[in-house]
Each structure stands twice: as C-alpha cells, then as structure tokens.
Amino acid sequence: MLADAIARYANERVRKVFRDAEEDSVIPTDVVKAGWEIGILPTGIPEAYGGFGEYSAITGALAAEGFAWGDLAVTLNLMVPNLVAIPLMLAGTEAQKGAYLPQFCDEAMPRMTAALTEPRIQFNPYKLKTTASLAGESYELNGTKTAVPLADNAKFILVYANEDGQTQGFLVPMDAEGLEIGKRNKLMGINALPTFTIALTGCQVPVENKLGGADGIDFGLILAHSRVALGAMAVGVARAGYEYAREYAKERVQFGEPIAHRQSIAFMLAEMATDVDETRLLVWEAAWLLDKGKDAARETAVMKRHIDEMVVRTADRAVQILGGYGYIREYPVELWLRNARGFATFDGLAIV
Amino acid sequence: MIDFELPEFIKNQNQLIQMVAEQAMRPYSRDLDEHEHERPQAFVEMTWPFAQQMVKRDLKGLEIALNGRTGQNGNGAAKSAPTKPNYAILSLIMMIEQLSWGDAGQYLCLPHPMLGGAAIQSAGTPEQQIRFFKRFTEGEPKWGAMAITEAGAGSDNSSMRTTAVLDPDSNEWILNGEKIFITSGGLALEESDGVCVVWATVDPKAGRAGIKSFVVEGHTPGVTIAKAEHKLGIRASDTVTLHFDNARIPYENLLGSAEVRQKGAGTKGFKGAMKTFDSSRPAVAASAMGIARAALEFTQEKLAEEGIAVDYTKGTHELTAVERDLMEMEARHKGAWLLTLRAAAQMAHGQSNRLEASMCKFRAGEAVTWITQKAVELLGPMGYSREWLVEKWMRDAKINDIYEGTRQINQLIVARAILEYTRRELK
Structure with a gap:
C-alpha cells in the first residue's frame, strides 16, 4: 500500500516537475510537502517516540526505489531528515532518542541534516580528516565537509568526525561557534537538491551531543x-x-x-x-x-x-x-x- | 513478504551433502577428469541411498495427490486445503549447488531421474510419473536422461527430424533418428534400467504441433550409443549420441495426452518440452553457482594464506586490483545466486517463471564463466596448474553458459518477454 502511494506520487507529482527542478535548481515546495506527507519516516519510528511503526530496512529499500524512479534529487531531499533520525534510532542513547525523535513525527519536515562527505579525492568514510577531540565538557570539531544537503535551512547538523581513528557522530546546532555554512555546491547532477560546503573551525559541541553517548556509535x-x-x-x-x-x-x-x-x-x-x-x-x-x-x-x-x-x-x-x-x-x-x-x-x- | 530464510530441513540437507561433496567427490575430481568416461563409483555408491529417498518422497506426494483426486482415501480435505509452498524444487536447487561445489561433472552422474525426471514431471500424468520413477527407489543404481538436441536442431529444437510412428498392430511407437549431446545417455540406457525422455515428431509437416515426448527405457532393442563425446570439462559425465533404428516402445510411454494426432491440438507437446526448461534452467544456474562458490572460496583461501585479503573498509582509491576483482566476484556470484533462488521460489509457489528461469540461467552461466576465469588468473601459475582444481572448474564452468540453452538464446527469451514480442517480431 505504501509502495502504491509512492509509485503514484513519483509518477503523478515528481515526474511532472523533475526536469524543471533540475534546470532551475529548485524543487517546488508543494512537491516536497506532498512527499513528506506520505509519512515514510514516522512509520519507522516507534510509538514511544511519537511515531506509529517499527523500523525496517526492507520497507525503506522499497520506498527508496519507488521514489528514486521518480527523481533522485527529490528523493534525496525527502530523505534528508532520515540522515539524522535513523542513526538516532540505530545508535542514539535513550535521552537522545527521547529528545529528538518526536520532532521527526511532526507535520512539517524537520530541519535536520548530516555531514559526512569531505571535499578530497581520497575520501573514505572510515578515515575522516575532520577531527573531534574532547576538551573538558565539550568536543572540538575541525575540518571541512561538502555535499551537506539543505544545510542552509537546518537547525542541527549531524557531523561525522574522526575521534581517535573512529568515525563518530556529533549533533551540531546551527548557532554553534565555529560552524560556517559555505557556498552551495554545483554538481554534475542532482542539481535540484541544494547541498553546501561547511567549515568547522574550533567548533565547540556539548559532550552530550555525541551520538550514542560516551561509547559512541558503530x-x-x-x-x-x-x-x-x-x-x-x-x-x-x-x-x-x-x-x-x-x-x-x-x-x-x-x-x-x-x-x-x-x-x-x-x-x-x-x-x-x-x-x-x-x-x-x-x-x-x-x-x-x-x-x-x-x-x-x-x-x-x-x-x-x-x-x-x-x-x-x-x-x-x-x-x-x-x-x-x-x-x-x-x-x-x-x-x-x-x-x-x-x-x-x-x-x-x-x-x- | 520478502524473506531469504531457508527452511530448516534444507539447512540440514546441506550439511549432509557437504559431507558427500568433501568425501566422495573432491578426492576423485582430478583422477576422473584425467580419465574421461570412467564412472565416479564412490559418488554413485554414496548417493544412491539418498537419491532413492528423494524419489520416494516425490512418489509419496504423487500418490497422495492421486488418491485425493480420485477420492480413494476419502480425504476430501486435501482438495480444499490451502496450498503450501512446495519446497521440493528449492531443496533440489540447494542440493545441485552443493554437489556442484563438490564436482560438477560427478554431480551429473547422480543416480536420479534428473533432467529426464523434470521432463516426465512437466509432461507426464501422475500414473506415468509413478511408473517411471518407481525404479529409482529400488535395486541397482539407475539414471535418467533427456534427448532433445539433434545435429541440425540445437537452439532451434522445433526443427527436429527424429520420428515416432505408431504401429497400430502392436500398439507401439517406432522411433527412428539420431540425438546428440545426451547427458548420462549411456548410464541411463546401456548401463542401467534407467529412462531417457526422447523428443520426436509424430508429424514432420506439423512443426511444433507434431513434437511429442516419449520415455525410452534402458536396454531397449534398436537403441545404440553411436558416440561418446570428449569434452572441455565435466569429463566425469558421459555425453553421448543415441541412434534409434526402429526402436519400439510401448504406446503408454508417450508422455501426456494420448490424443496426439487430433487437429487443432496445438503445440502442447512442444510446450511440454519448453516447460521442462522452467525447472531445468534454474537447476543449471544452481550448478553454475556451486562451481562459482568453489572457485571463489578456494581463491580467497589461497590468497589469504599469502596474506592477501579484502579490506572491506577501504576507500575506492585504496583498493588493490585484486581486492576489486574479489569484491566483484563476490557480487556477481551473490547476484546470480539470488536470481536463481527467485526462479526456484516462484516454482515453489506455483508461479510462472519462464522469464526468470532464463534470466537466472544466462546470468549464472555468464557469472561462473567470468568468476572461474578470474580465479585462474588471480592464482597465477598455480591457478593454471593441474595440481589444483581451479583450472578444471574453469573448464567445467563453461558448459553452464551453453547447455539448457546458450546465454544468447536465454537472452533472446528474456528480451521477447520484456518487450512482449513474438518469435517473428524478435528473431
């Protein structure tokens, strides 16, 4: 049933606008809104956190294929909140889940995104150049990230950084000192999706914002x-x-x-x-x-x-x-x- | 529902077959390859009891179905019971994969109805199935085979020339002609009281409509082995030419409908042959995947002994050429195997799988050909050496790209299906 709704949306809404969206580098807001309202993410969030379902990667895969058949940029745009919500479900502490997950079940699309990619040839997500080091009650992040979707409009960015050779995640609020949103990226494709380069220069993040708490994430x-x-x-x-x-x-x-x-x-x-x-x-x-x-x-x-x-x-x-x-x-x-x-x-x- | 879990009984079966492969197949692989046309005695002795059990299980299912149909056992519930998936085909596919991991040539010598059985199941009545399969549950080991190819009729098997003429006086079919490339033809007809399903035309002018299938039993007068082929691989398996010179077989050995000559009966007989492929093509794909897994595992193991193993956390720029090759080998093996399991699962659920059977067959034949060739390459001089089995697996592998329809004929079937084209529209 969900798959049918997605196929209909992809065919009747996305395929009507995807070429113009690519040429104009913008997706009509009503198309994004309609896609979000299908409610893929809330169906994967447990009731305890305000959702109405159980997370399943298979359901996610079915949804992702259906959306992407319509258009990849629109799909990636719709899935931006997932970049934070799903790592939270997979690896967040109870406190982090309680604090953030209900926000993903709202009517409006939550303004959360994540930053993993780095602007260099030898990029490997297991060996990030962006660093995180603990200093007292906060982490200090340093490095450059690119292809961060919807960063200009975000409230939080889940930044992945290298802490002692391990990739860890840190929830960085937009008003954090040392975080700077740079230029919008110009890419070969998916131009309808706004992505940005961001700079972290001595960026301070409270210790409780480390995903998964002290033990961190897998x-x-x-x-x-x-x-x-x-x-x-x-x-x-x-x-x-x-x-x-x-x-x-x-x-x-x-x-x-x-x-x-x-x-x-x-x-x-x-x-x-x-x-x-x-x-x-x-x-x-x-x-x-x-x-x-x-x-x-x-x-x-x-x-x-x-x-x-x-x-x-x-x-x-x-x-x-x-x-x-x-x-x-x-x-x-x-x-x-x-x-x-x-x-x-x-x-x-x-x-x- | 999307579920990749195997039923428990299949997992247990796998363990048993793994033992057969390790103890009765691998130790004899090289010797049988070097001495073409010798029989894999150890394998036959070890598997005959097991193969008998498999056929007994099939027969039991047939008898229940037959009794249920005629109401003899008064079990009316059987008719309305919800249909459960028939895992027999899945179990067979898993068995073929595991045996081919052991040795693909020896696997073809399994004392079992095999391809002939698939044809009898596709086109025969339950009564015929019981009659022809019973011999595989008793006495000495027996083999099954299927004869469809002729010198002038390969992929285009509708142009076959072998004839079947009814002799009204004796009520027997008289077969004349020559069939080639028959796997286990010698084992089935000369060395045991097995069965060989022979496709022949009852009316050469009728084209596909005239083609019917007949069961020829072991030691039938007028049937001779004209030639035993020498092959690139699968040398433990005999591949023969059968010559039919006024070979007489009982009327009841015609598979399927007795109304063969009626006008407008359509191409039912020919379609029976084609239906056989719905199960035989996934079976070939499974055999291919067994060889592919053997080559992949062996290559990984030998490279690991030299300290070469894939680091799956590397970035693209860090991967060595060998790591890239190994990862691609894994992906192509897994992908073709999943396509094979899908075609088998469709059969288990009684769904049509014509398209998917051809898809898995051509992709598996392609994958095993590439994977085994890669394995020989990656292992260097040792890969090419006959000290190890890798070079043999590469030779064995290639048959899967050819028999039960070449890669190209299966691609053609897939193409016609997805384009909804007839044979005339897409030649």
Whole structure:
C-alpha cells in the first residue's frame, strides 16, 4: 500500500516537475510537502517516540526505489531528515532518542541534516580528516565537509568526525561557534537538491551531543544502512532508464520496423532488465540481514561497488538506445546518466 | 513478504551433502577428469541411498495427490486445503549447488531421474510419473536422461527430424533418428534400467504441433550409443549420441495426452518440452553457482594464506586490483545466486517463471564463466596448474553458459518477454 502511494506520487507529482527542478535548481515546495506527507519516516519510528511503526530496512529499500524512479534529487531531499533520525534510532542513547525523535513525527519536515562527505579525492568514510577531540565538557570539531544537503535551512547538523581513528557522530546546532555554512555546491547532477560546503573551525559541541553517548556509535552499521538506501535508489534510477529505453525502442521506427526488433537493442534491454532485478535482490538481501540484526558491513560494501557500476552502465545504455535524442535535455535519460554517476560518490548521502 | 530464510530441513540437507561433496567427490575430481568416461563409483555408491529417498518422497506426494483426486482415501480435505509452498524444487536447487561445489561433472552422474525426471514431471500424468520413477527407489543404481538436441536442431529444437510412428498392430511407437549431446545417455540406457525422455515428431509437416515426448527405457532393442563425446570439462559425465533404428516402445510411454494426432491440438507437446526448461534452467544456474562458490572460496583461501585479503573498509582509491576483482566476484556470484533462488521460489509457489528461469540461467552461466576465469588468473601459475582444481572448474564452468540453452538464446527469451514480442517480431 505504501509502495502504491509512492509509485503514484513519483509518477503523478515528481515526474511532472523533475526536469524543471533540475534546470532551475529548485524543487517546488508543494512537491516536497506532498512527499513528506506520505509519512515514510514516522512509520519507522516507534510509538514511544511519537511515531506509529517499527523500523525496517526492507520497507525503506522499497520506498527508496519507488521514489528514486521518480527523481533522485527529490528523493534525496525527502530523505534528508532520515540522515539524522535513523542513526538516532540505530545508535542514539535513550535521552537522545527521547529528545529528538518526536520532532521527526511532526507535520512539517524537520530541519535536520548530516555531514559526512569531505571535499578530497581520497575520501573514505572510515578515515575522516575532520577531527573531534574532547576538551573538558565539550568536543572540538575541525575540518571541512561538502555535499551537506539543505544545510542552509537546518537547525542541527549531524557531523561525522574522526575521534581517535573512529568515525563518530556529533549533533551540531546551527548557532554553534565555529560552524560556517559555505557556498552551495554545483554538481554534475542532482542539481535540484541544494547541498553546501561547511567549515568547522574550533567548533565547540556539548559532550552530550555525541551520538550514542560516551561509547559512541558503530559507524559500520550506519554506513551499511546508508548503502542499502543508496543501492535501492540506484535500482530506482536504473529501472527508470530501462523502462524509458524499452518503451522508446518499441516506438522508434527505422528501416520500417521498431528498433527493438533488432537483437543489438533487444539484448541490451535484456541485460538492463536482468541487472535491475539482480541488484534489487542484492539490496533486499542486505536489508533483510540488517533487519535481522546481522552485521552486513561486508555485504553492503560489495553490493555498493557492484551497484554503482550497474547504474551507470544501465543509464548509459538508455542514452545509447535513444541515440542522438539520448543526448538532448528534452529527454530524461541524459539526466539519469549524470545522476547515476553520482552514486559512486554519494556514500552516506542517504539512509532509509 | 520478502524473506531469504531457508527452511530448516534444507539447512540440514546441506550439511549432509557437504559431507558427500568433501568425501566422495573432491578426492576423485582430478583422477576422473584425467580419465574421461570412467564412472565416479564412490559418488554413485554414496548417493544412491539418498537419491532413492528423494524419489520416494516425490512418489509419496504423487500418490497422495492421486488418491485425493480420485477420492480413494476419502480425504476430501486435501482438495480444499490451502496450498503450501512446495519446497521440493528449492531443496533440489540447494542440493545441485552443493554437489556442484563438490564436482560438477560427478554431480551429473547422480543416480536420479534428473533432467529426464523434470521432463516426465512437466509432461507426464501422475500414473506415468509413478511408473517411471518407481525404479529409482529400488535395486541397482539407475539414471535418467533427456534427448532433445539433434545435429541440425540445437537452439532451434522445433526443427527436429527424429520420428515416432505408431504401429497400430502392436500398439507401439517406432522411433527412428539420431540425438546428440545426451547427458548420462549411456548410464541411463546401456548401463542401467534407467529412462531417457526422447523428443520426436509424430508429424514432420506439423512443426511444433507434431513434437511429442516419449520415455525410452534402458536396454531397449534398436537403441545404440553411436558416440561418446570428449569434452572441455565435466569429463566425469558421459555425453553421448543415441541412434534409434526402429526402436519400439510401448504406446503408454508417450508422455501426456494420448490424443496426439487430433487437429487443432496445438503445440502442447512442444510446450511440454519448453516447460521442462522452467525447472531445468534454474537447476543449471544452481550448478553454475556451486562451481562459482568453489572457485571463489578456494581463491580467497589461497590468497589469504599469502596474506592477501579484502579490506572491506577501504576507500575506492585504496583498493588493490585484486581486492576489486574479489569484491566483484563476490557480487556477481551473490547476484546470480539470488536470481536463481527467485526462479526456484516462484516454482515453489506455483508461479510462472519462464522469464526468470532464463534470466537466472544466462546470468549464472555468464557469472561462473567470468568468476572461474578470474580465479585462474588471480592464482597465477598455480591457478593454471593441474595440481589444483581451479583450472578444471574453469573448464567445467563453461558448459553452464551453453547447455539448457546458450546465454544468447536465454537472452533472446528474456528480451521477447520484456518487450512482449513474438518469435517473428524478435528473431
């Protein structure tokens, strides 16, 4: 039922605006509002914290694929609050959950985001350059983050930083001293989603704002959940490209018959369909492991690399099948290729 | 509901088969590969009791179904009982994977109806199934086989020439022709009282509509083995050419409907052959995945002994070429295996799986070919050496990219299905 609501939203709302949103670098507020009102996040938050459900990575994966089929930038925008809510559920202390989770069950979209990515070639979420060091009653954060979605409008940013070689999370309020929101990023794709570079210079954060309390978090688990979400979104993007190319190939007539009558085209479509199904199963299996409380760090690392390549290959084939039209911005497939290429760098940019 | 949990009985079965693979298959792998056409005695002796149990279980299910249908046991509840998933196919798929992890060539010599059984299940009546399967539950080991390919009819099996003509006086079918590439054909017909399902046309002018399947039993006069192939891999398994020279078989050995010659009967016989593929293609995919897992595990183990293991927490820029290869091998193995399990699960739930069966087959054949070739490469001179089994697994693997429909014919089936095209529209 949830999946139906998402499919309808993706088709009837998102697909109507996604091209203009990309060109204008802005998503209409009513589209974001309607997406938030479907209520994916509150259904995953327990009643004790104001929600009405139980968290499931599989449900999240189904939702993420459905949304991302509509548009990736819109999906990432809708899922920004999850970047804080789900790590809180997975790793927060009782006090942190009690204090923050109810805010995610409000009618209005909560203004929370997270910062993981760093602006350098050798980025590895397990080996961050942004540092956190304990000094008395507060942590001091230093470093630069990039691709922080909706940072300009946030109340809190969950900043990941390196504390003694471990990746830990810190809830940084916007008025924290030493936090500066920099320029909006200009990216290859997902331009409808505002993301920012932020600077942390001697930024002071109260000790109780460390996610998971003194013991901190198992970052691998959070990353595994994020990779399930991104994997599911990549499947959604790939499926969009596959379906569009399939319908195009059946309609486009050359030499007196649809180009899909040719094996060179039909076999590409068969590979695309198989890639989509195969990677969806990989995502679901990893999600299922996580829901069973298993550690899926290895599975999700393997899956992520595989899917990152699959989505580019599939989007590229869609462009190829459309030929010259595939290269034209009147058609959606060139945008899907640009968005697809992003998955290899989007580590940690979504979680469901 | 999305659930990847295996039923408990399958987990137990896996442990048992793991033991068979380690004790009765792996130690003989090299020797059987070097001595083509020798029989895997240890494997046959160890698995015959187990295979008999499997067939007994199938027969029991058939008898219950038959009694329920005719009301002989008065158990009316059977008709209205909610249908539970039939895990037999899933259990079979798991068994094939595990046995192929042991040795894919020896696995094909399992004393069991195998592919012939799949054809009998797809096209035969319950009574026929009981009649042909009973021999697999008693006496000496027996084998099953299926003969469909001809020299001029490979992927295009509708153009087969082997004929079946009814002799009204004796009420027997008379088979004439030649079939090639028959797995375990010698074991089934010459070395045991097994069965071989032979596809033949009762009316060469009728095309697909004339094609029917017939069960030929072991030691039938007029059936001879014309040739035993020498192959790239799976050398423990015999692959033969069968010659039919006025071979007479009972009328009742025709599978399925007796009304074969009626006009407008459609292509039911041919469709029976095609339906066999719905279960045989996931079975081939499972065999492929067993070899892939063997190669992957062995490569990981040998590299680990040299201090080379994948660090799954590395960033893209830090991964070595070997780590990238190993991760991709893992992903492609897992992906193709999940596609295989999906096709099997659909069968267990009585759902159509034509598309998914072809999908898993072509993807698994492709994956195991690539994974085993990669394994030989990663292990360097030792990978290429016949001291280890990796090079043999690479040779064994390739058959999965070919039999039960080549990668390309399965891609064609997938393409037609997703495009909703006929054979004429997409050639």
